[in-house]
Amino acid sequence: MSLSSLPIRIVLVATSHPGNIGAVARAMKNMGLTQLHLVAPQQFPHPEATARAAGADDLLGHAVVHQTLREAVSNCGLVIATSARQRHIPFVPYEPREGASIAVNKAHEGNVVAWVFGAERTGLTNDELAQCGMLVTIPTSEEYSSLNLAMAVQIIVYELSLAARKTTELPVSEVQLATQLEMNQFYEHLQEVLSGTGFRDHTADGHLMARVRRLFNRAQVDQNEVRILRGILSAVEDKRGVSGGGEA
Amino acid sequence: MSLSSLPIRIVLVATSHPGNIGAVARAMKNMGLTQLHLVAPQQFPHPEATARAAGADDLLGHAVVHQTLREAVSNCGLVIATSARQRHIPFVPYEPREGASIAVNKAHEGNVVAWVFGAERTGLTNDELAQCGMLVTIPTSEEYSSLNLAMAVQIIVYELSLAARKTTELPVSEVQLATQLEMNQFYEHLQEVLSGTGFRDHTADGHLMARVRRLFNRAQVDQNEVRILRGILSAVEDKRGVSGGGEA
Numbered sequence: 437m438s439l440s441s442l443p444i445r446i447v448l449v450a451t452s453h454p455g456n457i458g459a460v461a462r463a464m465k466n467m468g469l470t471q472l473h474l475v476a477p478q479q480f481p482h483p484e485a486t487a488r489a490a491g492a493d494d495l496l497g498h499a500v501v502h503q504t505l506r507e508a509v510s511n512c513g514l515v516i517a518t519s520a521r522q523r524h525i526p527f528v529p530y531e532p533r534e535g536a537s538i539a540v541n542k543a544h545e546g547n548v549v550a551w552v553f554g555a556e557r558t559g560l561t562n563d564e565l566a567q568c569g570m571l572v573t574i575p576t577s578e579e580y581s582s583l584n585l586a587m588a589v590q591i592i593v594y595e596l597s598l599a600a601r602k603t604t605e606l607p608v609s610e611v612q613l614a615t616q617l618e619m620n621q622f623y624e625h626l627q628e629v630l631s632g633t634g635f636r637d638h639t640a641d642g643h644l645m646a647r648v649r650r651l652f653n654r655a656q657v658d659q660n661e662v663r664i665l666r667g668i669l670s671a672v673e674d675k676r677g678v679s680g681g682g683e684a
Numbered sequence: 685m686s687l688s689s690l691p692i693r694i695v696l697v698a699t700s701h702p703g704n705i706g707a708v709a710r711a712m713k714n715m716g717l718t719q720l721h722l723v724a725p726q727q728f729p730h731p732e733a734t735a736r737a738a739g740a741d742d743l744l745g746h747a748v749v750h751q752t753l754r755e756a757v758s759n760c761g762l763v764i765a766t767s768a769r770q771r772h773i774p775f776v777p778y779e780p781r782e783g784a785s786i787a788v789n790k791a792h793e794g795n796v797v798a799w800v801f802g803a804e805r806t807g808l809t810n811d812e813l814a815q816c817g818m819l820v821t822i823p824t825s826e827e828y829s830s831l832n833l834a835m836a837v838q839i840i841v842y843e844l845s846l847a848a849r850k851t852t853e854l855p856v857s858e859v860q861l862a863t864q865l866e867m868n869q870f871y872e873h874l875q876e877v878l879s880g881t882g883f884r885d886h887t888a889d890g891h892l893m894a895r896v897r898r899l900f901n902r903a904q905v906d907q908n909e910v911r912i913l914r915g916i917l918s919a920v921e922d923k924r925g926v927s928g929g930g931e932a
Contacts, residue, residue, distance in 0.1 A: 439825075462835075466825055466829065467825060490832075491830065492828065575846070576715065577687075577688070577715060580740065582714070582739065584710060587711055587714070587835070587838045590838055591838065591839065594822075597823065629920070630916065635915070636919075644912060647912055651903050655903035657899060660895070661895060661896075668878065671881040671883035672877070675880065
């Protein structure tokens with residue numbers, strides 16, 4: 437299977453150096469990936485991006501620029517975060533090889549997959565991580581772990597290309613994953629229902645909805661399942677409507 | 685096994701751009717390799733090399749400069765060439781992964797191993813290839829195969845570090861997973877709440893709870909999360925109790 441035929445996009449968030457964007461484009465094209473999405477890049481387009489892209493400047497020309505990560509991944513079924521080793525992240529990280537294999541399989545089943553990289557110095561924020569369903573950490577030396585952004589992308593797209601070559605014909609799931617848009621609608625619906633009940637947030641960090649999102653993101657909810665979840669919420673709402681208001 | 689304890693050197697032949705030498709040093713140090721050998725570099729030392737090395741400039745300071753490849757590999761037991769796909773090479777190329785595994789094994793047995801990269805535009809000459817015992821080709825897109833030198837080194841040292849680690853130590857999560865007993869209590873609780881709402885099972889196979897179980901099983905819910913889920917269900921119940929019963 438060719439990587440170029442799969443709906444996998446690289447998403448760069450808040451990139452500082454335009455040269456890195458160019459180097460990423462080159463790394464992608466070397467491995468047969470073409471879809472580059474940029475979230476609020478500091479400088480783009482930029483001559484340095486074009487120079488570093490070398491023969492991959494066509495990817496820059498087709499790059500899609502977004503204001504928010506949420507927008508960049510709204511039609512994606514699987515969103516993968518790349519992050520350095522951290523102590524306080526509520527994910528068990530995957531290795532690049534495992535992550536790439538999962539990404540290729542999901543893309544092969546027709547799901548749009550986003551592989552997300554944060555800003556050079558700071559990486560992905562907690563809010564950005566909360567929008568991802570999987571975390572991949574590139575193993576590095578403990579003494580010196582600050583991998584250049586384009587180098588990190590190079591390793592990931594290399595693994596993606598290997599995974600795509602390996603994937604022969606796996607059994608394909610008939611049901612597509614829920615898109616991030618559908619999941620966000622579900623979270624909003626859940627929030628409405630919870631507000632109605634006066635439910636209090638007793639989590640240690642005070643971020644109940646973030647915890648709930650993380651749980652469902654991890655589960656990789658499919659189209660049927662998100663319908664079931666919405667149905668449950670609607671049933672709870674209707675019941676409240678009838679017993680609280682209808683009989684008054 | 686740590687890569688830094690193994691006698692593996694990276695050898696760059698006739699490198700044109702000093703920036704690439706710096707980027708190679710950084711890529712090496714990120715993966716725990718320290719021994720950089722340069723054969724007739726066009727410009728070295730050079731401020732651009734130092735700048736691109738970022739925190740890996742110590743590798744540049746210790747880099748060994750040779751006049752010929754022959755000199756650079758004279759004490760090596762295994763010499764591996766990296767090359768793009770070529771028609772007229774008398775080698776069957778290995779994949780990076782296989783090559784890295786062989787390199788690590790040989791180094792572990794006490795052999796000095798050299799991994800050789802040619803000049804940016806021309807690669808290794810036939811004479812240089814003739815001094816190598818193995819050839820590794822990094823698979824790339826057929827349409828666009830010109831991998832940046834430092835990117836090629838990054839992929840190889842990444843594979844070397846994986847080969848050296850093989851026995852990985854995964855990060856351990858601090859929070860235990862919910863037990864099956866706790867999950868069953870949650871499912872029963874959910875079922876009670878749903879019965880109370882009169883929610884109908886509209887799934888194709890009529891097994892709504894089985895679908896819901898599958899979804900949560902996949903998520904591998906932890907102890908904190910199952911408490912949050914139970915809290916949500918209790919809140920829905922309480923609200924119903926007040927509006928449906930308490931005011932009657």
